[in-house]
Amino acid sequence: MISWRKHYKQTLIAIGLLLSTSASIYGQDGDPKNGEKLFKANCTACHALDKQVIGPPLKGVVERVKTEGGVDKDWLHKWIKDNKALRASGDKYANEIFEKFNKTEMLQFPNLTDKDIDDILAFTTNPPAPEPEPTATTAPAGEATAAPADKTTTSIVIISLIAIAGLLVWILIKLRQLVKLGQSEELVGLNETRVRSFSEIYEKYHYIGKGLLTILAILAAYGVWNWIMWIGVYKGYKPEQPIYFSHKIHAGENKIDCQLCHSSAKYGKVSEIPSMNVCMNCHRTISEYNGKYIEPGKDKAFYDGEIQKIYAATGWNAEKQQYTGKTQPVEWTRIHNMPDFVYFNHSQHVVAGEQAIINSFNKKNPNNKIDVVCKACHGKIDTMNVVQMANDFTMGWCIECHRTTEVDMNNGYNKEYFKNLHEKLKKQYPKDGGKITVDAIGGLECGKCHY
Structure with missing residues (x-):
């Protein structure tokens, strides 16, 4: 009995040691899959696995610090949680x-637990195999076979047209033969008395001729006038740019706010083209495209090549993580370009008119609503791979907007500033409830836009 109890106790101790050892091993090794999530959330701003970004590559970092500095995981825990304190302690x-x-100070991560850090280190030691990259968007199966079908249809149409043309020629020849056979001496005499010149025809039907010429003159004048009115209107214009920039990827897929890049749209008259330094705020650490969306006809290599153009323009050396000082100007092609005699202030529309413009647009387009004021004029830019002019940008187009856009009277400034005008319009237009549109507060005055 005593022997059994003794062996029982030894067995429990052995099982306990085994479990604790397993737990210890798991705690040291960590979970690479969870580590990948933590790595992406906390580390990718400054680090990559296989190349230097702001900080060194982290693949195999556990073995590297052991070889270079003779330190272990405990040292890495201290470094990650508070490297500043570790340096202050005199750690060589x-x-x-x-x-x-270059004395670039790493962020501290006191919020990460020991388990979190072990998981991250496990990921850097043994990263899980990457999931298959999504292939470029391809046409549906039905569309894949459309090309051969289109060629067959085209061939049938061409053959049919040739057959019809041949038939018509044959009919004309036969008709000519019949006419010659059927002509009598009387018909020959009549043909000699028929009108043979345009002047004779005009003399006979001059009233009809004058009427037709008048109609033609009116149509020609209208055509010239219509052509003149559309000079400088380039709706749908989308030029090729020196560096390919997809708004669908940046503003659509990645939800980047318009004003992050076009900051002066809110505070200035002109919405400027962002400088390349603005691009480098993100692309200093994003040297390759790893997004899920790929435009049809493009591939990952294409996007990576465009990022390299940004580096060439700014003189950025991705390997050394420093600027070379050799820059190249980028000659962007301007798309929206108002004439010199037109005054347009972006900030006035983006700030003061933001909600009013959004409400007016959504009221007129219930099936195509917008959430950002920029889209009212520039279209749904977050769906465009290549930016184009979405509207006419003519004087009539602007006036129509001023006549239909209601001023936001819930705005404290407008409510106080236009208080008397609001009361006056309520009496003047009782059926409309005294609604104030932009034209009522001077939106149609010439001097507002032409100065």
């Missing part, structure tokens, strides 16, 4: 790394 290897990377 920590200060060597700080000097090596």
Whole structure:
């Protein structure tokens, strides 16, 4: 009995040691899949696995610090949680790394638990196999076979047209033969008395001729006038740019706010073309395209090549993570270009008129509503791979907007500033409830847009 109890206790101790050892091993090794999520959330702004970004590549970092500095995972835990404190303690290897990377201070991550850090290190040691990359958007199966079908249809149409043309020629020849056979001496005499010149025809039917000429003159004048009125209107214009920039990827897929790049649209008259430094705010650490969306006809290599054009323009050396000082100007082609005699202030529309414009547009387009004021004029830019002029941008187009857009009277400034005008319009237009549109507050005055 005593022997059994003794062996029982030894068995429990062995099982306990085995479980604790397993737990210890798991805690040290970590979970690479969870580590991948934590790595993407906390580390990718400055690090990549296989190349230097702002900081060094992190693949195999556990083995590397052991070889270079003779330190272990515990040191990495201290470095990740508070590298500043570790350097302040006089740690030699920590200060060597700080000097090596131009004294660029790493962020502290006290919020990460030991388990989180173990998971991240497990991911850097043994990253899981990447999931298959989504292929470029392809046409549906029905469309894939459309090309051969179209060729067959085209051939049938061409053959049919040739057959019809041949039939018509044959009919004309036969008719001519019949006419010659049927002509009598009387018909010959009549043909000699028929009108043979345009002047004779005009003399006979001059009233009809004058009427037709008048109609033709009116149509020609209208055509010239219509052509003149559309000079400078380039709706649908979408030029090729020196660097391919997809608004669908940036504003659509990645939800980047318009004003992050076009910051002066809110605070200035002109919405400027962003400088290349604005691009580098993100692309300093994004050297290749890993998004899910790929435009038909494009591939990952194409997007990576366009990013390299940004680096060439700014003189950025991705390997050394520093600027070379050799820059190249980018000659963008301007799309929206108002004439010099037209005054248009972006900030006035983006700030003061934001809600009023959105409400007016959505009221007129219930099936095509917008959520950002920019889309009222520039169209749904977040769906465009290549930006184009979405509207006419003519004087009549602007006037129509001013006549139909109701001023936002819930705005505290408008409510106070136009208080008397609002009361006056309520009496003047009782059926409309005294609604104030932009034209009622001077939106049609010439001097507002032409100065």
